[in-house]
Every structure is written in C-alpha cells, then in structure tokens.
Amino acid sequence: MRSLVRILALAGALAAAAALAGTGPPDEGTPYLQAVDRMRSIGLAEEKAHDFLARITAVGPRLTGSAQADRAVEVCLRMMEELGFDDVHPEPVTVVRWVRGTIEQAALIGSRGAGDVPLTVCALGGSVATPPEGLLAPVIEVRSFEELARRAREAEGKIVFYNRPMDRAQLDPFGAYGRAADQRVRGPAEAARYGAVGAVVRSLTFRVDDHPHTGVTQYDEGRARIPAAAVSTAGAELLSRRLKEDPTLRLKLRLDCRTEGPVASANVVGQITGRELPREVVLVGGHLDSWDLGTGAHDDGAGCAASIEALRLIKAAGLRPRRTIRAVLFMDEEFGGTGGRAYAAAPQRKGERHVFAAESDRGGFLPIGLAVGGGSREATERIRSFEDLFRPLGIQFIVPGGGGVDIGPIVERGAVPAAVILNSQTYFDVHHAALDVLSSVHPRELELQAVVLAALAYLVAQEGFGPGKP
C-alpha cells in the first residue's frame, strides 16, 4: 500500500514537474507557476478580499435567520454579479431563528453583606430565557463532566459554573478549543440532567479579559432546557475567587433570548463555469452567517471574502479553468450546518460531480499550510507533488486533513476535502466575541489566503481528482 502511494506520488511529481517547467497543462496555455505568480501579483497589489469583507461586515452581525443575514445574501449576490461570475443565484435553506434579546445580566450576590458584583455575560446560542425577574441560585464550580457527575447531588437547584480554561500550554489553539468546547456545547444539557437550574460557562479564549464569547449550546430532547450563558474569562476568575471565599454566594442571571422557529434563508452560489467539464465542480466556500456580538469578520466573513476573491483572481489572471470553480457562501453553520446539508441535497446537484471542496472557516490570518485529502494519502500526495506552486505563497506544509461542517455532506458524496491552514494563535481572542470586527482582519494576510485558494482551486480544476486519478 505504501509503495503504491509512493508510485502514485512519484507519477504525480513527474507530471507536476513538467507542468511547472512550462509545458503547462495540456489544453491551457498558461503554465501553473506563471498562473499562480500572476494571481499573487494581482491579489497582493490590489487586496480586494478585504474590500469584499468590508461590504459583508457593513451589513452588521449576520445571525442565522436575521434580517442582516438576509441582507448579506443580497449583498453577496450583487457582488458576485458585479464581478461577472456565472450562474449567480441563491439556494433556499430553512433555518431556525434564535434571538439574543436585549437583557444579559449577571451579578454575584454575596452572603456577607457586600454589594452585588456584576459579571459580564452573554447568552449562549440556542439558550432559553430566564424567568423575567431572573434566576437566583447558588453556584457549583466544576472543571469537567466527570467532576459534575461525582458531585451530582450538589448540582440540584444550582447554577453549574464550568471553569476549565483553554489550555494555553498547547501549541495548537484549535486543539485547546476542542478540548474545552464540550463545556459550552454540552455543559448546560449535562447540568440539566442533575437538576441544575442554569449554567454559566467560562468563555473559550486564551486571553483573560472582559469579553464574553458566545457559541451554540445543545439541549437534550425530552429534558429540561436551562438558561445558559458565557461569562468573560476575567469574570470567571472573579467568580471562582469569590466562591472560594464565600461558597454560599448566589448568582443572579437574567436573559431574555428566545427561539422563534423556522424561517426561510439561503446559501449564495456563483461560479466560473468550466470550459470543458462544466458539471465537474471544484468548490471553495465559507459561511455567511455569523455570531452577533461582533460582525463576524474572521468568523466567517473572511472565508466568504477569500472565496469570492479566489474566483475574481482566476478571472483577473485571464485563466479559463477546465472544470467549474464555484464559490458557495453557506448559511447557518453556527447553529449546525443546515446550509451545507441543503446545498448537497439541492436539485441543482443532480448531474454534477463535486471533485473537490475547500472550506475556509479559520479566520483571515496568515496561511501557512494546506490540509488536503481527508484520510486519503493519495489525494494528499497528489497535491503535495505540486508543492513548488504553493511555496512561493508561503505554504510551508501540505498534510492530510481538510473538511468542515459545511462541506461535510458534499465530501460524503465523494468530493476531496481541503482547508488552508492559517496562523491561528490569535484566533480565539476574537472568536464569537465583540472583537471579531473588520479592523481585526489584516488585508494582506486575508489576501494571501485568497491567493492560495485560487491557486489550489485552479490546479484542481485543471488536473481533476477521481476515477482514474489518484
């Protein structure tokens, strides 16, 4: 098996060497290195991705099902039309609309006569409201579900406070996030199992500051739904300290968020139609919905803007890909990916074959690597045989992986997944928080992502993947 992979990789490398050297892909006059060089020059000189991002974030926060999300659909359709993309259209998605409301309050009520101390909180996405007068209950602080299970009896009638920090000692912030996010996603449901009346979760960031970070929480069907909030990391440290001094203190929590039920929304689709194999599709995309505390600049306006700019660069460089290169801006990633499922199931997919799908949902930071091929070593090696194309764009490694919530359903149907790996050391500073705004995205770093996406999409649109191709 390994030797087969190597032979395939070698064959790919030889073909790649020929193409890079200037003989070029069989039916397209521009050698790849020259094509990529042209796109890099145009992209870095013009930095249009940030302009597109500015138009997307100018709409405001784009919470699934909101009026701003609708407006963002219109804005992006118009941008794609202006840029001369082919077959620009929305595709319907039915989403559940959750509304944050206007009240998000928390305060420590000490038992020793000290005044109330406010804590900075925000409702978690999907949370139910507290009673209008608020919830007042003692607090149990835990670091894990195991600890909560051990102390199950203490939880009844209390607010469970999850306070396990993202582990800063880990190099990979996504890894550290992944090992802490269970508290937010499943914590309130777990707390409800033990009779807790509310849940407060330490914000998922390495920083200690006073910005709460929201994100989705998932209740269990058929169990109590308890109000759930994120507390800023500074607030979490304060609460923890006060609880040590005064274990009987109570937390007052007031939220008026609510779920309003299904509403009509849309994915946004535009493309450069392939001149030889128009039904074979190379997809680049991100999600158009965002959280509502900032304007979703990194998450995921950046992925949308980079995807649009990738197509613009291919056109601006005068390239005419053999296969279709399509930008898809998915709706409703943050609440679970209905947009991705709707896209894969849409009637337009009949007769199309998705060769490749790159999801950009890691912010607008410096690209440093590529994750390609999911679990397919052959696919990774194939792209790796073209690494000389990506190195002049700052890509230092090409590893197995890729994929994401939105492209999951289309990858299940055979598309090779990919993602551009970015410097994510500062991502969780802003992720799902009020700090995620346009000024936090650097025009040049975002542009580089668009150039890498353009190079990758164009390469695959020329070379293909699939039956008869490793």
Add this chain to the structure above:
Amino acid sequence: MRSLVRILALAGALAAAAALAGTGPPDEGTPYLQAVDRMRSIGLAEEKAHDFLARITAVGPRLTGSAQADRAVEVCLRMMEELGFDDVHPEPVTVVRWVRGTIEQAALIGSRGAGDVPLTVCALGGSVATPPEGLLAPVIEVRSFEELARRAREAEGKIVFYNRPMDRAQLDPFGAYGRAADQRVRGPAEAARYGAVGAVVRSLTFRVDDHPHTGVTQYDEGRARIPAAAVSTAGAELLSRRLKEDPTLRLKLRLDCRTEGPVASANVVGQITGRELPREVVLVGGHLDSWDLGTGAHDDGAGCAASIEALRLIKAAGLRPRRTIRAVLFMDEEFGGTGGRAYAAAPQRKGERHVFAAESDRGGFLPIGLAVGGGSREATERIRSFEDLFRPLGIQFIVPGGGGVDIGPIVERGAVPAAVILNSQTYFDVHHAALDVLSSVHPRELELQAVVLAALAYLVAQEGFGPGKP
C-alpha cells in the same frame, strides 16, 4: 562536497534521534524533547515575555543616547538581576546622540491660489535641520537613483521627492523593504550630489495611511547635508497627484532636529553561566535602542524581551546548560551598530569563544522558521538534524542564513549566526512609526519566539559548534 554534507547531516541526525528518543545529552539528565516541552508549557502558560516587554516600553522611546535609553539600561539590568541571571552588567558604548526636536512640518504651496495643504512628515534619523524659517522649494518626484541621475539638471535647488513604493506584490516584506530602503538611507545624500536642497522620502510600508515611518539616513562625508524627511504614504500619494496637476508647486519643510555628538551609553549583558564550558558562549540578543515615534515594541523591545525570557525559561525548566547562554541587549543598532562592535571588542571577550549568536530583530510576531549557519551548509544541516525538536513549536523550516547588524562583529570572529524567522507580513505597518507600541505585540506570539530561542540556545549550549563539530 555535497555527499560530505549529507554524511555529516546523517551523523547528526542519528545522534539527534538518540538524544530525542530519551537517552539525552551525555551529561544532562533531561532529554531534549522533554526539555523543550517543559519550556513550551511554562512559557505559553505564563507569557512572561510580554511582561518584560511592557517594562521596557514603559520607559518610552529609547532613541540612542537619550535619557530613556539610559533608563532602559537600568530597567533591564534590574530585570536580569531579579531573574537571577549570572554576571549581570552593562558594557560601555559610545554613541552619537541625534535629537528629533519639536518641529516637523511640511505643506504644499500651490501656484494657483489654492490654500496650503499640510503633509504628515517626520525627520529621518541623522537629518540636519532646515533653516528656522523653513525651506521652500519646488519638487522633483523620482522613483529611483537612475531616474534622478537622468534628470540631474532638474534637481538643482529643488526638494527631491522619492516615491517608489514598497512592492506589495512581493511575498517577502523584508525583500520589498530591502528594494525600497535605498531611497531613505542614501536618497538624501544622492540628492545633495545634484544640488538639491532637501529630500522627502515616501514612508516604507505596504499600507497607505497617514503615519510617517522614520529611519536612518546617511550623508556623504565632505558633501552638503540637506534636510531629509519621510512623508506618510497617504501624503506621498497626495503630493504625487498634486505635482501632476501643478508641476510648479513648492514644498515647505521645517525641521529642527540636530546631532549633539558623542555620549556614553551601554549594552546590557546577563547570562546563565555554563557548568562545564563557561567560556564558550551561546548568545541571544536584540537591540535596546529604538526609534522615537512609538515605543519600539516590535523594533526591538520584542527581541530584548524574547532574549531575556529565553534565559528565564531555561532556568525555570531546571536546565543547567554545559556552555554559557548569554542575553545581550545591544545599544545603537538603529544608527549603525556601535553596540555590536563595542561588544565584540570589549576586554571581557578575551578568553571567551562565541559558539553561536542568534539575533532577534524581526519583531514580536509568530515564529515560523529558523535561519541558521550563515553560508555554512554544515551548520544549517546540523540544526536541521534536530528539526523534530522545533516542529512542536511551530517551526516549519530550517534554512541557511541568520545574522544581523549587532551580531555581525562576533560572527566575524567565528560564531555561527542564527535568527528566528517570523511572520513578517504586518511588520512594516508599524516599523519605525508611531504604531510600534506594546499593544501591537501579541503575548502568545512573542512568547513562542522566546520558547524557540530557548530551545535553540539550550540545544547549542549542550551540543556545541566548532572545531571537531560540523
């Protein structure tokens, strides 16, 4: 020759594999991987480098020869003492003090009755003043010295305006800087050759904004010294546009900067004395002086803070290096490196052998690679044989190179040069400008640089370089 390099690299790799696997360096109980892992955990959890940077930048701008530069020497000596470094001391450097003054004004004076239009400028380091009433002269815009030479006769009596932008299409910002910096460093001297009365240079940044970026300019001995200023990029675009409309417009320039002559200053030195070979020195360092528009956080408070933190991490991890690991904070890099020369020539260097010298003068951004060995492939390959140590710190490549202004003199005496390569895509946004302040340096990214430096310095302090070692 190539095969020798490979054999050496292979031998190094085998030795490295043994050390990494846990047998460890011969006389030190801690295997390298474990040592690095410990330093990474401590460093990222505590993020002390940023605290050190905060103390350095709190002094204010640290222009060579200024009172703040003196104060920074004191602050850093005290920090090193507090951290328990060995042999903490200043070493004298005589520097030339240049003073910016308080007047930096420029305005377009149109010939067509329009009002004066102010331009945002700053004096270049080393510039002479204008007459007190200012300089008023027509302007010739050029993009290169070649163009200036061709149009030599037009320059007489005018202000030469150098307006060649840093080329954004280049991936490497240092490369783009290098290809534009001649205008600032040599432009005023070149202009003076042709009888110009002043020089204005477009600021060296990719961004178009209203922050002027200063930096040193060098006059020719025995030729006229003309006042020299940097204009913001937005100002440069405006000036260029107006010149096209009105080629006879005049520029008014007022500067009251001056050079005050030699003053006493110092490098700051502290170390962990090697327990076996105390006279063999592994140097890590940056420069303590800075420009004066911001507080020199990236340039080069970051390099100083990372060097101090590297030594702290080695101590905090309980490591006792065989050779001496020394932090040197050099004075006067920005005006030409007298600190580096004074260090190499100091009487204390007698009887010492500098094995290795890593200069950190690329800001406080994410580390992505190492440049090691200067032109010695053997040295590069030797460190590369330990790449598994650096990969868990995010180091993606190890290439030939390294070196810098401050370590130049000690490298000439045989030290192997090195530098941590950082993401520099945003460096020139802040470089030499008012934006170079503490808040522009991210604690985690700076800390990673310190951890990489610590790992590199410790490795070399254990393994050595030099006679009998490739």
